Amino acid sequence: MMIKEKYVVVDLETTGTQFKSGDQIIQFAAVVIEGQQITDKYNFLINPQKELSSKIAELTGLTNAQLEQQPGFAHFAHQIQAVLDGAVFVAHNVNFDLPFLQSELQAAGINYVPQAAIDTVELAQILLPEAPSFKLADLTSYLNIQHLNPHQADSDALVTAQLFLYLQQQLLHLPQPTLQLLKYFTHSLIRQTGDFVELMIDQACKNPSKLPDYLINIQGLVFKKPQTVVNSTPMNSKYPVTTAKKSTIFNQTITCRPQQMKMMNFIQRKVSQQTPLALVDAPTGMGKTLGYLFPLSYYLDQGKQVIIATSTKLLQQQLIQESLPLLERLRQRQYSATIINSAHNYLDLDNFYQVLRHNFGHRQTDLVKMRIIVWLTQTQTGELSELNLTNYQSDFFKLIVSNGHRQSGLFYEYDFWRRRWQNALQSDILITNHAYLLDNLDTKLWDNKRVLLIDEANNILQQSLKPQAHLIFRTLKDALKKISDILYQQRVTIRNFFNQTRFNSWTHDDLLALDADFNTAKQRLEFLEADLLSNYLKKQIPLSKRKSEMVLTLSSEQLHHRTVKSLNKLAQDLQAILARLTKLLQLYEVTKTNSLLTIEQIIYQLKIQYQVLWQQEHQLEQVLAGLSVWQPDTGLMVMMQDYSNWDSISLATQMFNQNTIVTKLQEKFRTTIFIGAALQYHHSFRNFCQQLGIKEKLPKKDYLILKRDYDLNQQLQVYLPRDVANPRNNPEFDNYLAHSIARLLTNTTCKALIMFNSLATLQTAYQYLISTKISDQREILAQGITGSNQRIKKRFYLNPTAILLAANSFGEGLNLSAGELKLLVITRLPFEAPSNPLVQAKNNYWRQQGFNPFQVESLPTAVRRLKQEVGRLIRSPSDQGIIVILDDRIASTKYGERMYHELELPPYNNQLAISEIALQINMLLRTNF
Structure with missing residues (x-):
């Protein structure tokens, strides 16, 4: 394949998706590309010799009347062959269009095998990693490519050709180290798509360009340099109390809405008075986000910082992308803001680099790796949700996400989670979600920040319907068994690998010590299962109710001392196993330079199960933390899905109201304001406070109920x-x-x-x-x-x-x-x-x-x-x-x-x-x- 090849971009409309079941082509369209230019177009309507289904007619816009006047496929077969002859075949989802076309040509006596076939879907997935969808219509919308008639082959072929040319340019302009890294995975792309990518990479690397100043290259991994976030410069500003003064500032950018103005004044008053707790019920659509951002901006002008906690990531993005720019336009000044969520939302560069070249024949994993390699040249946050993937739960992601505890590493200085943390400390506005805020109330991140605003605060009530911690015995047992099996079955390979190094650091004694730890943990788990079943579930749940899932909520008085003691001992057992495994994995990192594929696969599987084991041990620690500071409003639930299966037991802690949390919030922040569209019930905050566990009656001056501005x-x-x-x-x-x-x-x-x-x-x-x-x-x-x-x-x-x-x-x-x-x-x-x-x-x-x-x-x-x-x-x-x-x-x-x-x-x-x-x-x- 040559760069200056003739490319023919093909799209088909068909009577259905199964050519083996008799579906046929009803429209063939092709766009010819030569020398990076569109040079010709072809469009044939084809009579399938049968009625179109209403579904296909609706989809394509083609009618039976149109097609009845056209010849059958055989009439066009040699013309189509001439169009395709000597060209590289390109299609959006090539594994649909090419086999379908080959089948029709075969029926017409033509054996068509393209010299190469390229898929623009996979090219787009790699080169447009943040695209919300890779459907052709969605991509054209995303790239502002005019697409006049989606699902008509001539229109689809034209925009696919334009997409193909655009993607070529995207590929050619990637940094050379990024291209070289991509080349390592091209073998995993379908048909000859990988060959084409390699060809483009080789061309781009003949004339390497200097790495742009905003990028940095570490060991071939290219990513954006960290951006330093700083507080806005303090200034003297006076909050405009009256609507007339606000109107002057808004200057027709937005309309002064009475209820929104009322909310602004309330927020400004509560912050100025350092009111410990305030509540606002604001109906949807009244502009509540600006209703709190505008008065808070005058607090920020004093050199102070605020925290905004929302219920979803989507709301966080709305704050950054829509609400904050509007505020800055109104105030004629800039404010810095940082979103921070749980560490596992972010890519760990060191972890990613360590597994990057591990090749286990997983085509989809290689495709994700290529997407991430390109995405790193674009992302400033490292937040994996930007990739818009449907599944982040695979083994691969377990290995590359951050755990928030990295202390060293090749990429430590540029670690995304560390960047987030540093930026959050410096930002005017720190945006987080409810779960991260509530799970990390004692973190130093909130220090010196005196105002907390909780948006969509009704979601806080739902925390009581979520487990605070969940220890699943089956998951824990499976992880222990898999690790034990890997280490035993591969003991010779592991020992030989480490014995060949100068460290001689993993011996038969190490394996025996781990095996002893596994047996101890297994026995502890079996004892706990027997204890929970015999002394709690059987005693308190009648036989007639054991046919379905059993749930038992226990108070501190109902828990036996031996149960708590066994849970503590199990935590110690798991910590010992994790410590030994950590040593093994660290030794591998030191000695892996000349490791074989076999040992790489063993370590890869160990790392996956290590993450599962670590997560379950963490859940156990949270269960124990709840037990150690037992509150009357917190419960331990023993659950058993199947009475005949001991391993179906799990433990969960549940907080029934948030009184402890609210108390901590008031201790941590001078002012906490709850805002939502559904806080009141029966025109009162009484039920909201009751569910939160707030027993003191809130003064009338500290809550606000707003109405809609329209009928x-x-x-x-x-x-x-x-x-x-x-x-x-x-x-x-x-x-x-x-x-x-x-x-x-x-x-x-x-x-x-x-x-x-x-x-x-x-x-x-x-x-x-x-x-x-x-x-x-x-x-x-x-x-x-x-x-x-x-x-x-x-x-x-x-x-x-x-x-x-x-x-x-x-x-x-x-x-x-x-x-x-x-x-x-x-x-x-x-x-x-x-x-x-x-x-x-x-x-x-x-x-x-x-x-x-x-x-x-x-x-x-x-x-x-x-x-x-x-x-x-x-x-x-x-x-x-x-x-x-x-x-x-x-x-x-x-x-x-x-x-x-x-x-x-x-x-x-x-x-x-x-x-x-x-x-x-x-x-x-x-x-x-």
Whole structure:
């Protein structure tokens, strides 16, 4: 293959995806590239000699009438052969287009084998590592390539050719060390894509350019130099209390909204007065982010720092990318901000470098490595979520993520987690998430920062429905066994490798010592399982209730001393094993220069299991930490999934309210402000404070309840179908939902958000929808199925006709659509599943406190979630939308009526069937209400 080859970029439209089952080509398009220029285009419509399905007709825009007038494939076969002859074959998903075309040509008597075939999907995955999607339509949108008719072969072939030329330039302009590193993995790319990449690399390296000043090269790994973050320069500034003074500053950039102005003044007053605790309930769409950022900026002007804790990474990105630039435009000055989350969100450069050249034949792992190599030249944060991958749980990622404890290494000076930490110390605004804040309250990171603002604070209540620590016996046993098996089965190879070095550092005695540790830990685990089963589960759970998962919540008085002692001893056993394994892995790093592939594979597998073992030991430490400072509002749960399997036992700790946390927050910060769109219940913060464990009544001057600045009656239509099914004890409810959603979406093109309680129900609906013609007309996005949350959010934001299926926690507090969202379907009232062990434990806690769990916990929590769901639709005075509720309990139960009353929405229409509502939706959208 030569750089100046003739390339033919091909796209096909077909009657289906299975040529072996008789599917045929209905459109062939090709774009010829010579000398980096598009020189010719071809487009043939082809008669498949049969009717098109409605699905294919919808997808391609081609009609049977158009194709009936065209000849069959055999008529075009020799013309197509002439176009392809002597050219390199290029396609977006080449393993679809090429075999399909070869099959048709073969049937026409032509044996076509291209001299080379290149896939632009894999090229894009490597060279555009942060792209939210690699579908052709999404890539063209991402790169601003004009794409007139997606899913028509002539249009698709043209934009694929433009994409191919763009990707070539991206490749040629990468730093030479990066190119050389990529070359190591090109063998893993499909067909001749790797050969092409090698060819381009060789060309680029003939004329190497100087490394740009913003990049640094360490041992062939090229990445961005750290950016130093500093506080803004202190200045004298006076907060504008009156609306008139604010208007002068806003200067028509934004409109002064009364409720937002009220919130600004409240925040400024609480910070100035150093109020220990304040609460704000601010409805969605009223601009609450600017409502707190603007007054906080005057506090920052004093040279102070603030912490903002949010519930999701998406909200963090919104703060940095949208809200902060708006603040800076209003204030005519810059403020520094740093996002910091748990260490495992970041790439560890040393870990990545150590496993980089390990080659175990995993093609997808090699592709991810190539993406990361290119991404390092682009990322400033090292946060792996920027890659928009669907899975970060593979063994490979266990090895390359940071654990937050690196003290040395080749890349220590440039360690991403260390960079984050240093920048966070210097930033005006430190942005984190709730979980990291609450799990690390004692860290020095928060020192000298006196103001904490917790956004979407209703999410804090949900911490009590999450395990604080979770020790899984099966996972721990598996890790111990795998490590023991590896070391025993490969003992000769390991010993010989280390004996060949000058250290002679791993002997038979080391193996025996580890084996003794394994046996001790195994015996300890078996004793604990027997103890938990015999002395707790059997004694307190009757035989009739042992057929399903068992959950037992224990208080400190119910725990025997021997159980706690055994847990402590197990922690010591695991620490001893980890210490010996650490020594072995460190010795390997010192002596690995001439190691063989066999020893590399052994160490690779050991490192994976080491991470699993370390995580379980860490969970055990957290369990013990909870036990050592036992509080009446904290519980230890013993869970057993299968009574016949001892290894199905696990331990979890659960904090039933956050009183201890709130106390710590008040000790740590002078002012803590909770803000959310769903804090109040019954026009009061009483329930919110009760769930947090705050017993003292909050002074009226320290809380604020805001109202919408506009009337929803003219902007919103709400429907409850008269033929809606009852979800309770209805085994067919998931199927009913799927069909109902399809009926609502048929013949509509508006952006739609479908909210679910259960990911399993969501998956059922998704599988049904993609089998209908709706999937041919519109992009269907589904949480946990079609990509990461960030990737889905970006695609939903960009596509005006997209459908998003999401759980009730997705995109909390985010403006997902910039006013384009028109339809919200709530599939079920958002109650927690009563079978959830954490819910059961929490309910038991409330009963012990003398309260009704449904009234104190379940109902208020569902109301808050429902408010969040509804708040995603109408976010400004100009928005309009339609809500459909597919749960009859909103009308058939007293608590449902109460929930709807809390939402403060217009009265719902329950006179129409689902099919009639679908027609009504179309009419409303056509007339703009």
